[in-house]
Amino acid sequence: MKKNDYIIKVEDMTVAYSTKPVLWDIDLDIPKGVLMAIVGPNGAGKSTLIKAMLDLIKPVSGKVLFNGESYKEHRKHIGYVPQSESVDWDFPANVLDVVLMGRYGELGWFKRPGKKDKDLAIDALEKVGMKEFADRQISQLSGGQQQRIFLARALVQDADIYFMDEPFKGVDAKTEGAIVELLKELKNRGKTLIVVHHDLQTVPEYFDWVVLLNRQIVKVGPVEEVFTDENLNKTYKSTGQILKR
């Protein structure tokens, strides 16, 4: 990978809620086409990092560049999969409605999703193995199914860069396997994926790039170089959390 092949650059980013910094002086270069995990203890600011990169939280300082452009200029090429607990699943909508929301950004003001959008949504549902659930009310879905719906919603955006906030949370082993396959397929098609991840054990198996985060960046790079016991101890030592690998 060439040195100047970075697609995302974070420079001097600090995020604070009131006076306490949640993220402190983050500098991060993410190369194109990686499947990257953001790993760190609870409260390390993992979700905050991707939210700040997506302009959902205003950092107190620093900037983020996508291919040299600001987030706003590059927004069409960026997909986001929030934590599935972040919404009320008793909302009156069915699976297809939710996936179609991924098309809303393309539609512009006043326009409703049409047949083409529905076809794209059904395709995305098929990719996550949920096609036969299209008419299902979303309150009847399991945690794993909710997660797959959110993935499908991001897939219909057909972005180049995907941000995912704990896509394996509350998911059974079978679904986890299916999601990993999907992420790897996206990577093979040249997409860049940035995933907040909790399970240290699976990092080497699922990802090829990793950020070790604990308010500051402890280490970033290819998994085989960076994901060492020494670096993990550095990341987790302040927390007293016992490392299980």
Place this chain on the structure above:
Amino acid sequence: MNIINLILTDYTLQIVSLGSALLGIISGVLGSFAVIRKESLLGDAVSHSALPGIALAFLLTGTKNTEVLLLGALLSGLLSTFLINGISKYSRIKFDSALALILSVFFGGGLVLLTYIQKVPNANQAGLEKFIFGQASTVLLRDVKIIAILGTILLLLVLAFWKEFKIVSFDIDFAESLGFDTKKITFLLFAMIVTSIIIGLQTVGVILMSAMLTAPAVAARQWTDKLHIMVILSALFGAISGIGGTIVSSVVSKLPTGPMIVIIISTIVIISLALAPNRGLVWRYLRNVKNQRSIGEDQVLANLYHLYVNHDNEGHCHDLITINPDANLQQKGKENIQKQLEDLKKKGFTRSNSLDKWCITDSGIEYVENYFKEGEE
């Protein structure tokens, strides 16, 4: 017969009913969004907080024109929400406490001002008390016209921004990431909800207006899982209760309109909570009973299967107490198991011999084995 006659001939009643029906439609539609966004309580705060605005508008301008008074209501309602949001954002006071605080301060202030107005000479018998409980009979044709115009604007806006309101209500972060200006969309929607509240103050009153906003939507949600059907049903329920309440309160003298409308819409809510398919309480109870029974049946069948596996001999049948080993089994329990075995027999999963002993059939074995296979996947 008298009532029907009255409606057909009484011009005033027709005007008033029309006003209430429009009000019901508007608050039903906007209320649906307030409910799915969990902002019903904010609606309550806005309507209570409108009272001092009404009183101040009268004191400052000396006019009783509805539009002027309602403009005052709008301003003080909006001020209250800014204060509530500000307090919960910049102090350690939580949102619900801030809401209760502001609501009661504004409402109390409004009551003080109303009492003051009554004592002012030449106050022209302002009749502002009607805004507390609402008095539909004071609605004039020009008021109905204002309601109709505002209502049309609100409904057109809902149609125009349907997908924006929907996505912002469901997942605001995702909407923001798609490039929607969620702040502006949220503000527009909220301003529309506030407007629909203000429109209803004359008819329903500041105390009960939040019921008008919340109840039709809650009832409608019971019957459907689709947002557009929920909004339409909610409008329908709002209209029915608006007309119903107005007619009852005009037929029975001294009956305030607001409470009457609220009683009717509450009845619709109770019926919906109880009877709606899928979400209704009765429906859920019946489904639970059915589930319980099939879990019981599955358990009985599984026990029979284990007995069959242990005996290696399909012909070997068992009595009830072996099938369900329970030292405390009472007569009622036995009858229950007997019934479950009979039900399973109807499905072809069990059979009994002449000694009233039971065993599992081939199709029963197949059912159990398939079931466990699926579970293992």
